[in-house]
Amino acid sequence: MEYILKMDQIDKSFNGVKVLDNVSFRLKRGQVHALVGGNGAGKSTLMKILTGVYMRDAGIVEVDDEKVNFNGYRDASNAGIRMIYQELSIIPTLSVAENIFLNQEKTNGKMFLDEKGMLKAAKELLDSFDINISPKTVVNTLGVGYCQLIEIAKALSKEAKVLVMDEPTASLSESEVVILFDIIRRLKEKGVSIIYISHRMNEILKIADEVTVLRDGKNVITAAGNDLNIEAIINHMMGEQVESVFEWQERHYNGSNEKLLEVNGLEVNECIRDVSFFINKGEVLGFAGLMGSGRTEIVESIFGIRGRCKGELIIDRQKVVIKDVQNAIDAGLALVPEDRRRQGLILMHSVKQNITLPLLKRLRKGILLDDKKASTLTKESVSSFNIKTSGIGKEARLLSGGNQQKIVIAKWLKTEPKVLLLDEPTAGIDVGAKGEIINLIRNFADQGNGVVLISSELAELMAVCDRILVLNKGKITGQILREEIKSEEVIQHAIQK
Ligand SMILES: Nc1ncnc2c1ncn2[C@@H]1O[C@H](COP(=O)(O)OP(=O)(O)OP(=O)(O)O)[C@@H](O)[C@H]1O
Numbered sequence: 181m182e183y184i185l186k187m188d189q190i191d192k193s194f195n196g197v198k199v200l201d202n203v204s205f206r207l208k209r210g211q212v213h214a215l216v217g218g219n220g221a222g223k224s225t226l227m228k229i230l231t232g233v234y235m236r237d238a239g240i241v242e243v244d245d246e247k248v249n250f251n252g253y254r255d256a257s258n259a260g261i262r263m264i265y266q267e268l269s270i271i272p273t274l275s276v277a278e279n280i281f282l283n284q285e286k287t288n289g290k291m292f293l294d295e296k297g298m299l300k301a302a303k304e305l306l307d308s309f310d311i312n313i314s315p316k317t318v319v320n321t322l323g324v325g326y327c328q329l330i331e332i333a334k335a336l337s338k339e340a341k342v343l344v345m346d347e348p349t350a351s352l353s354e355s356e357v358v359i360l361f362d363i364i365r366r367l368k369e370k371g372v373s374i375i376y377i378s379h380r381m382n383e384i385l386k387i388a389d390e391v392t393v394l395r396d397g398k399n400v401i402t403a404a405g406n407d408l409n410i411e412a413i414i415n416h417m418m419g420e421q422v423e424s425v426f427e428w429q430e431r432h433y434n435g436s437n438e439k440l441l442e443v444n445g446l447e448v449n450e451c452i453r454d455v456s457f458f459i460n461k462g463e464v465l466g467f468a469g470l471m472g473s474g475r476t477e478i479v480e481s482i483f484g485i486r487g488r489c490k491g492e493l494i495i496d497r498q499k500v501v502i503k504d505v506q507n508a509i510d511a512g513l514a515l516v517p518e519d520r521r522r523q524g525l526i527l528m529h530s531v532k533q534n535i536t537l538p539l540l541k542r543l544r545k546g547i548l549l550d551d552k553k554a555s556t557l558t559k560e561s562v563s564s565f566n567i568k569t570s571g572i573g574k575e576a577r578l579l580s581g582g583n584q585q586k587i588v589i590a591k592w593l594k595t596e597p598k599v600l601l602l603d604e605p606t607a608g609i610d611v612g613a614k615g616e617i618i619n620l621i622r623n624f625a626d627q628g629n630g631v632v633l634i635s636s637e638l639a640e641l642m643a644v645c646d647r648i649l650v651l652n653k654g655k656i657t658g659q660i661l662r663e664e665i666k667s668e669e670v671i672q673h674a675i676q677k
Protein backbone atom coordinates (compact mmCIF):
# COMPACT_ATOMS: atom_id res chain seq x y z
CA MET A 181 0.00 0.00 0.00
CA GLU A 182 2.97 2.29 -0.45
CA TYR A 183 1.54 3.70 -3.68
CA ILE A 184 -1.80 5.43 -3.93
CA LEU A 185 -1.47 5.56 -7.71
CA LYS A 186 0.27 3.41 -10.26
CA MET A 187 0.30 4.17 -13.97
CA ASP A 188 2.25 1.50 -15.81
CA GLN A 189 3.35 1.23 -19.44
CA ILE A 190 1.00 3.87 -20.79
CA ASP A 191 0.85 4.46 -24.55
CA LYS A 192 -1.04 7.21 -26.31
CA SER A 193 -1.10 8.39 -29.93
CA PHE A 194 -3.02 11.18 -31.62
CA ASN A 195 -3.62 10.64 -35.34
CA GLY A 196 -0.79 8.17 -35.56
CA VAL A 197 1.69 10.37 -33.70
CA LYS A 198 2.88 8.72 -30.50
CA VAL A 199 2.96 11.24 -27.65
CA LEU A 200 3.33 8.78 -24.75
CA ASP A 201 5.51 5.74 -25.21
CA ASN A 202 5.53 3.12 -22.46
CA VAL A 203 5.38 5.72 -19.69
CA SER A 204 5.16 4.71 -16.04
CA PHE A 205 4.45 6.97 -13.11
CA ARG A 206 3.90 5.97 -9.48
CA LEU A 207 2.76 8.23 -6.68
CA LYS A 208 3.48 7.45 -3.05
CA ARG A 209 0.83 8.13 -0.44
CA GLY A 210 0.99 11.60 1.08
CA GLN A 211 3.84 12.76 -1.12
CA VAL A 212 4.38 15.54 -3.60
CA HIS A 213 5.63 14.10 -6.87
CA ALA A 214 6.77 16.60 -9.49
CA LEU A 215 6.27 15.77 -13.16
CA VAL A 216 8.61 17.78 -15.36
CA GLY A 217 9.60 17.95 -19.01
CA GLY A 218 9.88 20.36 -21.92
CA ASN A 219 6.89 21.83 -23.74
CA GLY A 220 5.09 19.01 -25.49
CA ALA A 221 6.80 16.23 -23.50
CA GLY A 222 3.42 14.69 -22.65
CA LYS A 223 2.83 15.79 -19.03
CA SER A 224 -0.70 17.11 -19.48
CA THR A 225 -1.66 14.19 -21.71
CA LEU A 226 -0.56 11.68 -19.06
CA MET A 227 -2.60 13.49 -16.42
CA LYS A 228 -5.62 13.72 -18.70
CA ILE A 229 -5.42 9.95 -19.11
CA LEU A 230 -5.37 9.62 -15.34
CA THR A 231 -8.46 11.81 -14.97
CA GLY A 232 -10.42 10.09 -17.73
CA VAL A 233 -10.36 13.03 -20.14
CA TYR A 234 -8.40 10.97 -22.69
CA MET A 235 -8.51 7.20 -23.19
CA ARG A 236 -5.16 5.41 -23.13
CA ASP A 237 -4.16 3.11 -25.98
CA ALA A 238 -2.37 0.71 -23.65
CA GLY A 239 -1.24 0.38 -20.07
CA ILE A 240 -2.66 -0.01 -16.59
CA VAL A 241 -3.88 2.53 -14.06
CA GLU A 242 -4.40 1.50 -10.43
CA VAL A 243 -5.71 3.62 -7.60
CA ASP A 244 -5.38 2.12 -4.13
CA ASP A 245 -4.26 -1.14 -5.76
CA GLU A 246 -7.41 -1.43 -7.79
CA LYS A 247 -7.49 -1.23 -11.56
CA VAL A 248 -9.49 1.74 -12.79
CA ASN A 249 -10.86 2.87 -16.14
CA PHE A 250 -12.30 6.32 -15.67
CA ASN A 251 -14.74 7.45 -18.26
CA GLY A 252 -14.56 11.23 -18.03
CA TYR A 253 -13.45 13.65 -15.34
CA ARG A 254 -16.59 13.22 -13.25
CA ASP A 255 -15.72 9.56 -12.76
CA ALA A 256 -12.22 10.38 -11.64
CA SER A 257 -13.43 13.21 -9.44
CA ASN A 258 -15.92 10.90 -7.70
CA ALA A 259 -13.05 8.53 -7.00
CA GLY A 260 -11.19 11.37 -5.27
CA ILE A 261 -8.85 12.26 -8.12
CA ARG A 262 -9.00 15.95 -8.84
CA MET A 263 -7.11 18.10 -11.26
CA ILE A 264 -6.30 21.75 -11.68
CA TYR A 265 -6.08 22.15 -15.44
CA GLN A 266 -3.44 24.19 -17.18
CA GLU A 267 -6.10 25.61 -19.47
CA LEU A 268 -8.27 26.89 -16.66
CA SER A 269 -11.81 25.56 -16.67
CA ILE A 270 -13.26 28.70 -15.14
CA ILE A 271 -16.34 30.17 -16.86
CA PRO A 272 -15.85 33.94 -17.15
CA THR A 273 -19.51 34.99 -17.02
CA LEU A 274 -20.25 33.17 -13.76
CA SER A 275 -19.46 34.33 -10.25
CA VAL A 276 -16.62 32.97 -8.16
CA ALA A 277 -19.02 30.87 -6.05
CA GLU A 278 -20.85 29.52 -9.10
CA ASN A 279 -17.55 28.48 -10.61
CA ILE A 280 -16.39 26.73 -7.48
CA PHE A 281 -19.56 24.66 -7.26
CA LEU A 282 -20.11 24.16 -10.98
CA ASN A 283 -21.31 20.59 -11.63
CA GLN A 284 -21.62 19.95 -7.92
CA GLU A 285 -24.20 22.60 -7.08
CA LYS A 286 -25.56 22.47 -3.59
CA THR A 287 -29.30 21.90 -3.49
CA ASN A 288 -31.76 22.95 -0.88
CA GLY A 289 -33.78 19.87 -0.03
CA LYS A 290 -33.47 18.35 -3.46
CA MET A 291 -35.08 20.81 -5.83
CA PHE A 292 -33.58 24.25 -5.55
CA LEU A 293 -30.10 25.62 -5.67
CA ASP A 294 -28.98 26.57 -2.19
CA GLU A 295 -27.48 29.89 -3.18
CA LYS A 296 -26.92 31.14 0.35
CA GLY A 297 -25.22 27.90 1.33
CA MET A 298 -23.03 28.06 -1.75
CA LEU A 299 -21.96 31.63 -1.04
CA LYS A 300 -21.19 30.79 2.56
CA ALA A 301 -19.20 27.68 1.67
CA ALA A 302 -17.34 29.56 -1.06
CA LYS A 303 -16.48 32.35 1.36
CA GLU A 304 -15.13 29.87 3.90
CA LEU A 305 -13.08 28.15 1.25
CA LEU A 306 -11.63 31.41 -0.08
CA ASP A 307 -10.85 32.58 3.45
CA SER A 308 -9.05 29.37 4.24
CA PHE A 309 -6.72 30.11 1.33
CA ASP A 310 -6.33 33.79 2.19
CA ILE A 311 -7.96 34.71 -1.12
CA ASN A 312 -9.36 38.13 -0.57
CA ILE A 313 -12.28 38.41 -2.99
CA SER A 314 -16.05 38.28 -2.67
CA PRO A 315 -17.62 35.00 -3.83
CA LYS A 316 -20.17 37.09 -5.71
CA THR A 317 -17.55 38.68 -8.01
CA VAL A 318 -18.06 37.83 -11.66
CA VAL A 319 -14.91 36.09 -12.83
CA ASN A 320 -14.30 38.05 -16.05
CA THR A 321 -13.53 41.11 -13.96
CA LEU A 322 -10.59 39.29 -12.33
CA GLY A 323 -7.05 38.73 -13.60
CA VAL A 324 -5.59 35.35 -14.55
CA GLY A 325 -3.81 35.03 -11.21
CA TYR A 326 -7.10 35.11 -9.33
CA CYS A 327 -8.63 32.66 -11.80
CA GLN A 328 -5.81 30.31 -10.99
CA LEU A 329 -6.49 30.62 -7.26
CA ILE A 330 -10.21 30.02 -7.86
CA GLU A 331 -9.37 26.96 -9.91
CA ILE A 332 -7.35 25.67 -6.97
CA ALA A 333 -10.15 26.40 -4.50
CA LYS A 334 -12.56 24.63 -6.83
CA ALA A 335 -10.45 21.50 -7.00
CA LEU A 336 -10.30 21.44 -3.22
CA SER A 337 -14.00 22.07 -2.62
CA LYS A 338 -14.45 18.32 -2.35
CA GLU A 339 -12.23 15.88 -0.51
CA ALA A 340 -9.39 14.76 -2.73
CA LYS A 341 -7.17 11.69 -2.45
CA VAL A 342 -4.95 12.67 -5.33
CA LEU A 343 -4.64 16.22 -6.54
CA VAL A 344 -3.02 16.99 -9.88
CA MET A 345 -1.76 20.54 -10.30
CA ASP A 346 -0.87 21.37 -13.89
CA GLU A 347 1.20 24.56 -13.70
CA PRO A 348 -0.74 26.08 -10.84
CA THR A 349 1.71 28.95 -10.41
CA ALA A 350 2.09 30.08 -14.03
CA SER A 351 0.45 33.45 -13.25
CA LEU A 352 1.22 33.72 -9.56
CA SER A 353 3.84 36.01 -8.13
CA GLU A 354 6.28 34.95 -5.45
CA SER A 355 4.15 35.86 -2.45
CA GLU A 356 1.12 34.10 -3.90
CA VAL A 357 3.24 31.03 -4.49
CA VAL A 358 4.06 31.09 -0.79
CA ILE A 359 0.32 30.87 -0.03
CA LEU A 360 -0.05 27.96 -2.44
CA PHE A 361 2.89 26.07 -0.94
CA ASP A 362 1.33 26.52 2.45
CA ILE A 363 -1.88 24.97 1.11
CA ILE A 364 0.12 22.08 -0.33
CA ARG A 365 1.81 21.47 3.01
CA ARG A 366 -1.54 21.44 4.80
CA LEU A 367 -2.97 19.02 2.24
CA LYS A 368 0.02 16.73 2.68
CA GLU A 369 -0.55 16.69 6.41
CA LYS A 370 -4.10 15.58 5.72
CA GLY A 371 -2.74 12.70 3.65
CA VAL A 372 -3.55 14.06 0.18
CA SER A 373 -1.07 12.95 -2.46
CA ILE A 374 -0.07 15.55 -5.02
CA ILE A 375 1.23 15.56 -8.58
CA TYR A 376 2.87 18.88 -9.31
CA ILE A 377 3.69 20.11 -12.83
CA SER A 378 5.76 23.26 -13.23
CA HIS A 379 8.41 24.87 -15.41
CA ARG A 380 9.79 26.82 -12.46
CA MET A 381 12.71 24.71 -11.39
CA ASN A 382 13.26 26.40 -8.04
CA GLU A 383 9.68 25.54 -7.03
CA ILE A 384 10.14 21.90 -7.83
CA LEU A 385 13.09 21.47 -5.54
CA LYS A 386 11.31 23.34 -2.75
CA ILE A 387 8.19 21.24 -2.81
CA ALA A 388 8.82 17.82 -4.37
CA ASP A 389 9.58 14.61 -2.50
CA GLU A 390 10.07 12.85 -5.80
CA VAL A 391 10.64 13.99 -9.37
CA THR A 392 9.84 12.23 -12.64
CA VAL A 393 11.22 13.63 -15.89
CA LEU A 394 9.62 12.99 -19.28
CA ARG A 395 11.24 13.78 -22.59
CA ASP A 396 9.46 13.38 -25.93
CA GLY A 397 6.82 11.13 -24.42
CA LYS A 398 9.24 8.79 -22.67
CA ASN A 399 10.40 8.27 -19.08
CA VAL A 400 13.89 9.64 -18.44
CA ILE A 401 14.32 9.32 -14.70
CA THR A 402 12.50 9.16 -11.38
CA ALA A 403 14.49 10.24 -8.33
CA ALA A 404 14.11 11.72 -4.87
CA GLY A 405 14.02 15.53 -4.88
CA ASN A 406 16.94 15.53 -2.44
CA ASP A 407 19.12 13.68 -4.92
CA LEU A 408 18.63 16.26 -7.70
CA ASN A 409 19.62 19.82 -8.38
CA ILE A 410 18.34 22.27 -10.97
CA GLU A 411 21.15 21.52 -13.38
CA ALA A 412 20.55 17.80 -13.25
CA ILE A 413 16.82 18.20 -13.85
CA ILE A 414 17.43 20.49 -16.82
CA ASN A 415 19.95 18.05 -18.27
CA HIS A 416 17.42 15.23 -18.04
CA MET A 417 14.70 17.40 -19.54
CA MET A 418 16.57 18.77 -22.48
CA GLY A 419 18.90 15.91 -23.33
CA GLU A 420 21.27 16.93 -26.10
CA GLN A 421 19.79 20.38 -26.50
CA VAL A 422 21.22 21.43 -23.18
CA GLU A 423 23.53 24.11 -24.54
CA SER A 424 20.53 26.30 -25.40
CA VAL A 425 19.55 26.69 -21.74
CA PHE A 426 19.58 30.26 -20.62
CA GLU A 427 22.05 31.53 -18.10
CA TRP A 428 21.03 34.59 -16.22
CA GLN A 429 23.56 37.05 -17.54
CA GLU A 430 23.52 40.77 -17.09
CA ARG A 431 22.47 42.70 -20.12
CA HIS A 432 24.83 45.49 -21.00
CA TYR A 433 22.55 48.31 -21.89
CA ASN A 434 23.98 51.15 -23.91
CA GLY A 435 20.62 52.76 -24.44
CA SER A 436 20.04 56.31 -25.54
CA ASN A 437 18.29 59.05 -23.66
CA GLU A 438 15.91 59.45 -26.54
CA LYS A 439 12.37 58.77 -25.45
CA LEU A 440 10.50 56.22 -27.52
CA LEU A 441 7.27 55.97 -25.58
CA GLU A 442 5.80 58.46 -23.15
CA VAL A 443 2.68 57.88 -21.13
CA ASN A 444 1.35 60.86 -19.23
CA GLY A 445 -1.51 60.88 -16.74
CA LEU A 446 -3.05 57.58 -17.78
CA GLU A 447 -6.39 56.87 -16.13
CA VAL A 448 -8.06 53.51 -16.57
CA ASN A 449 -10.67 53.05 -13.88
CA GLU A 450 -11.17 54.03 -10.28
CA CYS A 451 -8.02 52.14 -9.37
CA ILE A 452 -5.52 53.37 -11.93
CA ARG A 453 -5.11 57.12 -11.88
CA ASP A 454 -2.41 59.42 -13.06
CA VAL A 455 0.15 56.86 -14.16
CA SER A 456 3.09 58.41 -16.02
CA PHE A 457 6.25 56.78 -17.32
CA PHE A 458 8.51 56.60 -20.37
CA ILE A 459 10.76 54.15 -22.21
CA ASN A 460 13.95 55.15 -23.95
CA LYS A 461 15.00 53.70 -27.27
CA GLY A 462 16.72 50.40 -26.65
CA GLU A 463 15.39 50.02 -23.14
CA VAL A 464 13.68 47.12 -21.41
CA LEU A 465 11.42 48.44 -18.67
CA GLY A 466 10.09 46.01 -16.07
CA PHE A 467 6.83 46.23 -14.15
CA ALA A 468 6.95 44.56 -10.75
CA GLY A 469 4.02 44.22 -8.38
CA LEU A 470 1.57 41.86 -6.78
CA MET A 471 -1.62 40.46 -8.20
CA GLY A 472 -4.09 43.33 -8.57
CA SER A 473 -1.37 46.00 -8.69
CA GLY A 474 -2.65 47.13 -12.09
CA ARG A 475 0.22 46.01 -14.33
CA THR A 476 -2.00 44.15 -16.80
CA GLU A 477 -4.61 46.92 -16.88
CA ILE A 478 -1.97 49.50 -17.78
CA VAL A 479 -0.55 47.63 -20.77
CA GLU A 480 -4.01 46.60 -21.92
CA SER A 481 -5.21 50.17 -21.94
CA ILE A 482 -2.14 51.43 -23.79
CA PHE A 483 -2.88 48.76 -26.39
CA GLY A 484 -6.47 49.94 -26.84
CA ILE A 485 -8.18 46.86 -25.42
CA ARG A 486 -10.14 48.99 -22.99
CA GLY A 487 -11.20 51.55 -25.58
CA ARG A 488 -10.01 55.11 -25.34
CA CYS A 489 -8.53 55.98 -21.97
CA LYS A 490 -7.74 59.31 -20.40
CA GLY A 491 -4.14 60.41 -20.68
CA GLU A 492 -1.53 61.30 -23.25
CA LEU A 493 0.48 58.85 -25.36
CA ILE A 494 3.56 59.87 -27.33
CA ILE A 495 5.41 57.44 -29.57
CA ASP A 496 8.60 58.62 -31.29
CA ARG A 497 7.71 62.25 -30.50
CA GLN A 498 4.32 61.87 -32.16
CA LYS A 499 1.17 62.24 -30.13
CA VAL A 500 -1.09 59.29 -30.82
CA VAL A 501 -4.72 58.61 -30.03
CA ILE A 502 -5.55 54.98 -29.48
CA LYS A 503 -9.18 53.97 -29.50
CA ASP A 504 -8.81 50.32 -30.39
CA VAL A 505 -6.30 47.57 -31.04
CA GLN A 506 -5.94 48.39 -34.76
CA ASN A 507 -4.90 51.98 -33.83
CA ALA A 508 -2.35 50.51 -31.46
CA ILE A 509 -0.88 48.15 -34.07
CA ASP A 510 -0.71 51.03 -36.59
CA ALA A 511 1.11 53.15 -34.02
CA GLY A 512 3.79 50.46 -33.69
CA LEU A 513 2.64 48.67 -30.53
CA ALA A 514 2.25 44.97 -29.88
CA LEU A 515 0.95 43.17 -26.81
CA VAL A 516 1.52 39.60 -25.74
CA PRO A 517 -1.36 39.25 -23.29
CA GLU A 518 -1.27 37.38 -20.03
CA ASP A 519 -4.39 35.41 -20.78
CA ARG A 520 -3.15 33.93 -24.00
CA ARG A 521 -5.79 31.29 -24.45
CA ARG A 522 -8.62 33.78 -24.30
CA GLN A 523 -7.03 36.84 -25.87
CA GLY A 524 -4.01 35.72 -27.79
CA LEU A 525 -5.17 32.77 -29.85
CA ILE A 526 -8.03 31.59 -31.96
CA LEU A 527 -7.98 28.04 -30.71
CA MET A 528 -9.95 26.49 -33.58
CA HIS A 529 -7.67 28.08 -36.18
CA SER A 530 -4.43 26.63 -37.45
CA VAL A 531 -0.96 27.58 -36.33
CA LYS A 532 -0.51 29.40 -39.65
CA GLN A 533 -3.76 31.34 -39.38
CA ASN A 534 -2.86 32.41 -35.87
CA ILE A 535 0.66 33.55 -36.65
CA THR A 536 -0.31 35.48 -39.78
CA LEU A 537 -3.46 37.07 -38.38
CA PRO A 538 -1.93 40.48 -37.53
CA LEU A 539 -0.03 40.43 -40.84
CA LEU A 540 -2.98 40.20 -43.20
CA LYS A 541 -2.37 43.71 -44.53
CA ARG A 542 1.20 42.85 -45.40
CA LEU A 543 0.29 39.52 -46.96
CA ARG A 544 -2.32 40.91 -49.31
CA LYS A 545 -1.66 40.20 -52.99
CA GLY A 546 -4.26 42.04 -55.00
CA ILE A 547 -7.53 40.85 -53.53
CA LEU A 548 -6.03 37.55 -52.49
CA LEU A 549 -3.74 36.45 -49.73
CA ASP A 550 -0.19 35.45 -50.56
CA ASP A 551 -0.51 31.95 -49.16
CA LYS A 552 3.03 30.93 -50.00
CA LYS A 553 4.46 33.89 -48.13
CA ALA A 554 2.16 33.17 -45.20
CA SER A 555 3.51 29.62 -45.06
CA THR A 556 7.10 30.81 -45.27
CA LEU A 557 6.62 33.33 -42.47
CA THR A 558 4.93 30.71 -40.31
CA LYS A 559 7.67 28.17 -40.91
CA GLU A 560 10.27 30.76 -39.92
CA SER A 561 8.50 31.34 -36.63
CA VAL A 562 8.00 27.64 -35.98
CA SER A 563 11.70 27.03 -36.39
CA SER A 564 13.05 30.12 -34.60
CA PHE A 565 10.79 29.48 -31.60
CA ASN A 566 11.15 25.74 -31.81
CA ILE A 567 7.36 25.33 -31.79
CA LYS A 568 6.46 21.67 -31.47
CA THR A 569 3.68 20.89 -33.93
CA SER A 570 3.07 18.13 -36.45
CA GLY A 571 2.42 20.79 -39.11
CA ILE A 572 1.54 24.46 -39.63
CA GLY A 573 -2.03 23.43 -40.44
CA LYS A 574 -2.59 21.91 -36.96
CA GLU A 575 -5.29 23.57 -34.88
CA ALA A 576 -3.81 25.71 -32.10
CA ARG A 577 -5.96 24.03 -29.44
CA LEU A 578 -4.20 20.71 -30.10
CA LEU A 579 -0.75 22.05 -29.23
CA SER A 580 0.68 21.75 -25.74
CA GLY A 581 0.24 24.72 -23.40
CA GLY A 582 3.77 26.05 -23.79
CA ASN A 583 3.71 25.74 -27.55
CA GLN A 584 0.50 27.77 -27.68
CA GLN A 585 2.28 30.50 -25.75
CA LYS A 586 5.13 30.51 -28.24
CA ILE A 587 2.70 31.07 -31.13
CA VAL A 588 1.36 34.22 -29.52
CA ILE A 589 4.82 35.67 -28.97
CA ALA A 590 5.96 34.72 -32.47
CA LYS A 591 2.90 36.27 -34.02
CA TRP A 592 3.41 39.66 -32.39
CA LEU A 593 7.15 39.81 -33.03
CA LYS A 594 6.42 39.23 -36.71
CA THR A 595 4.46 42.53 -36.81
CA GLU A 596 7.80 44.31 -36.25
CA PRO A 597 6.54 46.75 -33.61
CA LYS A 598 8.47 49.64 -32.06
CA VAL A 599 7.26 48.91 -28.58
CA LEU A 600 6.53 45.43 -27.36
CA LEU A 601 4.33 45.01 -24.31
CA LEU A 602 4.89 41.60 -22.74
CA ASP A 603 2.62 40.34 -19.99
CA GLU A 604 4.19 37.27 -18.38
CA PRO A 605 5.77 36.12 -21.66
CA THR A 606 7.55 33.08 -20.25
CA ALA A 607 4.79 31.71 -18.02
CA GLY A 608 4.39 28.04 -18.89
CA ILE A 609 7.41 27.98 -21.16
CA ASP A 610 10.14 25.41 -20.58
CA VAL A 611 13.62 26.42 -19.49
CA GLY A 612 15.13 25.89 -22.91
CA ALA A 613 12.62 28.08 -24.70
CA LYS A 614 12.70 30.66 -21.90
CA GLY A 615 16.31 31.41 -22.78
CA GLU A 616 15.41 31.73 -26.45
CA ILE A 617 12.58 34.13 -25.69
CA ILE A 618 14.70 36.25 -23.40
CA ASN A 619 17.37 36.50 -26.07
CA LEU A 620 14.74 37.55 -28.58
CA ILE A 621 13.58 40.28 -26.19
CA ARG A 622 17.12 41.54 -25.78
CA ASN A 623 17.89 41.53 -29.49
CA PHE A 624 14.67 43.35 -30.14
CA ALA A 625 15.62 46.09 -27.66
CA ASP A 626 19.17 46.27 -28.97
CA GLN A 627 17.79 47.39 -32.32
CA GLY A 628 16.55 50.60 -30.72
CA ASN A 629 13.07 49.35 -29.86
CA GLY A 630 11.39 49.46 -26.47
CA VAL A 631 9.97 46.73 -24.25
CA VAL A 632 7.66 46.70 -21.25
CA LEU A 633 8.08 43.42 -19.41
CA ILE A 634 5.64 42.24 -16.75
CA SER A 635 6.83 39.20 -14.89
CA SER A 636 6.08 37.54 -11.58
CA GLU A 637 9.46 35.89 -11.69
CA LEU A 638 11.85 38.30 -10.06
CA ALA A 639 14.90 36.49 -11.39
CA GLU A 640 13.61 37.16 -14.87
CA LEU A 641 13.04 40.86 -14.23
CA MET A 642 16.52 41.11 -12.81
CA ALA A 643 18.05 39.37 -15.76
CA VAL A 644 16.50 41.38 -18.57
CA CYS A 645 15.41 44.80 -17.35
CA ASP A 646 17.35 48.03 -17.52
CA ARG A 647 14.95 49.66 -15.12
CA ILE A 648 12.06 48.37 -13.03
CA LEU A 649 8.97 50.28 -11.97
CA VAL A 650 7.20 49.02 -8.88
CA LEU A 651 3.41 49.19 -8.90
CA ASN A 652 1.07 49.01 -6.00
CA LYS A 653 -2.72 49.35 -6.18
CA GLY A 654 -2.62 51.17 -9.51
CA LYS A 655 0.16 53.60 -8.62
CA ILE A 656 3.85 53.66 -9.44
CA THR A 657 5.45 53.52 -6.02
CA GLY A 658 9.09 53.10 -6.88
CA GLN A 659 11.79 52.75 -9.44
CA ILE A 660 14.83 50.48 -9.36
CA LEU A 661 17.71 51.14 -11.72
CA ARG A 662 19.90 48.56 -13.40
CA GLU A 663 22.83 49.16 -11.08
CA GLU A 664 20.61 48.82 -8.00
CA ILE A 665 19.18 45.48 -9.08
CA LYS A 666 21.60 43.38 -7.11
CA SER A 667 19.35 40.66 -5.73
CA GLU A 668 15.80 39.41 -5.82
CA GLU A 669 15.40 40.69 -2.27
CA VAL A 670 15.74 44.29 -3.45
CA ILE A 671 12.75 43.91 -5.75
CA GLN A 672 10.79 41.77 -3.30
CA HIS A 673 11.26 44.41 -0.64
CA ALA A 674 10.11 47.18 -2.98
CA ILE A 675 6.97 45.25 -3.91
CA GLN A 676 6.01 44.52 -0.31
CA LYS A 677 6.49 48.07 0.89
N1 LIG B 1 -6.03 16.26 -28.54
C1 LIG B 1 -4.84 16.26 -29.16
N2 LIG B 1 -4.74 16.03 -30.49
C2 LIG B 1 -3.54 16.00 -31.12
N3 LIG B 1 -2.36 16.19 -30.49
C3 LIG B 1 -2.39 16.40 -29.17
C4 LIG B 1 -3.62 16.47 -28.43
N4 LIG B 1 -3.33 16.71 -27.12
C5 LIG B 1 -1.98 16.80 -27.05
N5 LIG B 1 -1.41 16.61 -28.27
C6 LIG B 1 0.03 16.61 -28.58
O1 LIG B 1 0.68 15.78 -27.63
C7 LIG B 1 1.98 16.29 -27.30
C8 LIG B 1 2.12 16.38 -25.80
O2 LIG B 1 1.29 17.42 -25.33
P1 LIG B 1 1.09 17.78 -23.79
O3 LIG B 1 0.03 18.80 -23.73
O4 LIG B 1 0.88 16.53 -23.03
O5 LIG B 1 2.52 18.39 -23.42
P2 LIG B 1 3.01 19.02 -22.03
O6 LIG B 1 4.14 18.18 -21.55
O7 LIG B 1 1.87 19.20 -21.12
O8 LIG B 1 3.62 20.42 -22.52
P3 LIG B 1 3.53 21.92 -21.87
O9 LIG B 1 4.66 22.05 -20.93
O10 LIG B 1 3.75 22.80 -23.06
O11 LIG B 1 2.19 22.09 -21.27
C9 LIG B 1 2.09 17.62 -28.01
O12 LIG B 1 2.90 17.48 -29.14
C10 LIG B 1 0.66 17.97 -28.42
O13 LIG B 1 0.63 18.70 -29.61
Ligand SMILES: [Mg+2]
Nearest residue numbers: 224266580581
Ligand atom coordinates in the same frame (compact mmCIF):
# COMPACT_ATOMS: atom_id res chain seq x y z
MG1 LIG C 1 0.88 20.85 -20.38
